[in-house]
Amino acid sequence: MNNYIFKLGAAFRGVIRLVAIGHFIFVAGMILEAEEMEIEEARGTHGGRLLTESDFTVELSIFEEGVLPEYRAWAYLNDEPIDNRQWQLEVNLTRLGGRIDEFDFAPMSDYLLGNGVVEEPHSFDVSVVATYGNRSYSWQYESHEGRTYLSNEMLLALGISVQEAGAGEVHQTEVLYGKISADPRQISHITARYSGIIQSVIPALGDSVAQGDLIATVEANDSLRSYEIRAPISGLVVDSHANPGEHAGGQTLLTIADYRNVWADLNVFPSSAQTIQAGQSVEIKLGTLTTTSSIRYLNPGEGLSPNVVARVPVENSELVWTPGLLIEAEVTIERLQLPLVIDNRALQDFRDWRVVFIQVGNEFEIRPLELGRTDGRFSEVLSGLNVGERYVVQNSYLIKADLEKSGASHDH
Numbered sequence: 001m002n003n004y005i006f007k008l009g010a011a012f013r014g015v016i017r018l019v020a021i022g023h024f025i026f027v028a029g030m031i032l033e034a035e036e037m038e039i040e041e042a043r044g045t046h047g048g049r050l051l052t053e054s055d056f057t058v059e060l061s062i063f064e065e066g067v068l069p070e071y072r073a074w075a076y077l078n079d080e081p082i083d084n085r086q087w088q089l090e091v092n093l094t095r096l097g098g099r100i101d102e103f104d105f106a107p108m109s110d111y112l113l114g115n116g117v118v119e120e121p122h123s124f125d126v127s128v129v130a131t132y133g134n135r136s137y138s139w140q141y142e143s144h145e146g147r148t149y150l151s152n153e154m155l156l157a158l159g160i161s162v163q164e165a166g167a168g169e170v171h172q173t174e175v176l177y178g179k180i181s182a183d184p185r186q187i188s189h190i191t192a193r194y195s196g197i198i199q200s201v202i203p204a205l206g207d208s209v210a211q212g213d214l215i216a217t218v219e220a221n222d223s224l225r226s227y228e229i230r231a232p233i234s235g236l237v238v239d240s241h242a243n244p245g246e247h248a249g250g251q252t253l254l255t256i257a258d259y260r261n262v263w264a265d266l267n268v269f270p271s272s273a274q275t276i277q278a279g280q281s282v283e284i285k286l287g288t289l290t291t292t293s294s295i296r297y298l299n300p301g302e303g304l305s306p307n308v309v310a311r312v313p314v315e316n317s318e319l320v321w322t323p324g325l326l327i328e329a330e331v332t333i334e335r336l337q338l339p340l341v342i343d344n345r346a347l348q349d350f351r352d353w354r355v356v357f358i359q360v361g362n363e364f365e366i367r368p369l370e371l372g373r374t375d376g377r378f379s380e381v382l383s384g385l386n387v388g389e390r391y392v393v394q395n396s397y398l399i400k401a402d403l404e405k406s407g408a409s410h411d412h
Contacts, residue, residue: 071114087132093124146366161394168341171375178266186258192248194220264312
């Protein structure tokens, strides 16, 4: 039976006889489940887990100081060290999802060394077989970290959603800045056809008009007859210099602008000129306001400016993109088809890692990832996750909080 040290609270006084059988502990006539007590595994002189059967003991440790995690082991007979050339060891690790990592051991100067890296996370069911003389010894135990169980009811209550890891697309983007501009073809500066006295002005500044609407009447000086001025386009009255009784000559009386289609003028610096091209898709942003379009054409900068202006048409039927607004835009330079990507909403920081949580049944466990290219929404996975594995996307931070609350350890 494995060695344990039991820590009991102040409720127990005096001498208490402890007997451990399976997952139950008998304490002075009471039966307690082992999981309900704080149980500390006995440790050897090298900080490893002690596995004892009869008078034979193995100390098994995952060593990580200055090297990639590796197994080291020592053996004792009646607490006396055994020459590491006189015994053999095999360790199998069964991970969440069923993968088995097998380790054989070779003798070193004063310990046996496992023949591979013990990959993170160090969370597995462990099977140990040691051979000494003509006898074999075996142990099985759980060594879990970064793992938790959530019932179906809890998953529903927490709003946890998962998806299957697989191939996807990552956009390589470049950020540009600029402003919204009106389309000059959709602006009409209205003047009087004949000089005279303005008799009436119908729309006020800011009013909407439709093409053909009556907007003013003028009495001509030469004929003293009134004539009508009608809106040449639909749009908003954005400027007005006409009032009844005033003289209408060659000046602009009203300006009507149709802002249902505007332009985003983006400044392209010389360092980006080789990568920005007509036809590339663009996401335009202003706070929480976003819209998508594509670059129509590139314009040389004004005067002696080395900059180029990328002109992007913007559909503006809701009239939310007002000319003059300063904007940010993400231009998609390249679309990369990659064999394995993850949704960035799944990513969490756990100890020194960037992790996702995989799901197997109702169990969830961390997977430290090595990430590659990203576009802010999706990231390329280089290692740590496999195609087809299910990982938590929505509300993954709640699983992290659950693990931190339970004090997920890194013991071996």
